[in-house]
Amino acid sequence: MNTETRAVEDSIAKVDNELAVGEDLDFQRRWWRFEKWIWRFFALLVLADIAGLFGRGPLAKAQKHTPDGAMHIKYERIERFSTPSILTIQLGPASVRKGTVHVWVSSSVVDRLGNQRVIPAPSQSEVVKDGVIYTFPADDVPSEIAFALQPADIGLSHLTIRLLDADNKPLPAQDYLNLDIFVMP
């Protein structure tokens, strides 16, 4: 039975005609140059991370408010997957209708941003088309509502928050607040 074989050739480059090393100094020089640049690149990435470019830092924090001051939202425009964060809505006096505050939040707050909890607990929460309506007693306005988020989806999420009147109709003068939140993997 024949087995496959191959003749031994002098294929490894020699040094001084005696030592078969197979050194490739040209490649090594290019590699060392590459290493020099990659360390700088790594340092840049770490600095960008400290700055918050990848979330959880000063650059990630953002705020938005309605012109009449009814809502002032503090959030993180860059979130991280499955990592807890807090989105707060500060409510001004203009947000109160018949002793209650009604906040409509698009359903992305739950299915993409993974809302775990609303603090304080709303007196009522109602699931409607494309969103959830939370109702809060407005005894202590101006006050603050917090959403404990834990993003469940990677990529860009759009979150819309608006105030409603006592019959859950959109307040005409009220602007929507549209938030674009990017979730890092």
Place this chain on the structure above:
Amino acid sequence: MPGLLFVPSTPPRATSISLLTRALCITPIEQKQEHHVAAVLRAAFGYFFLVFMVRIVGRRPGKQMNPFEFVLIFFIGGLALTFTVADDRSLTNAFTQILTIGISHYFLIMLRERYPRIALLLDGSPILLLRKGRWQTEAMEGMLIQADDVMTAARDKGLYSLSEIDYAVLERNGEITIAAVTK
């Protein structure tokens, strides 16, 4: 009023019920499945990323790891674990991820065997450190190797002075081999 109260404005349908459960549950059911599809991809990414990092950081001389390299291995290993496993601690996940890492490794070894350029990228080439009584300073600086490291390897071979060494070569696996002066 403590807790949440659900007052449906329309008769509840399947979709609104699922939205409600998701609103009230701690972890939505649908997320988990989406998550699991990506688990093997995370393992593959983790493998190739670590190979790359070790290539950049590694190849210091010595047969055994020194204490600092233990720190590197355990720290990087521990951090890699958090994102590959994430919240899926099931046997299934461990099984499929280990399979993925095995396949990734085999794939890399196969490429290395077939294409010399890839072998060069993965392992580098052997490098002369000492040649006929002259230090190859460019190579030594490039690989962060000192004369001491070469002597360590020489003593291991029973050579006790630099004059007894003809060649010292840093091998692809990080070891230094010594060729003694031929008499």
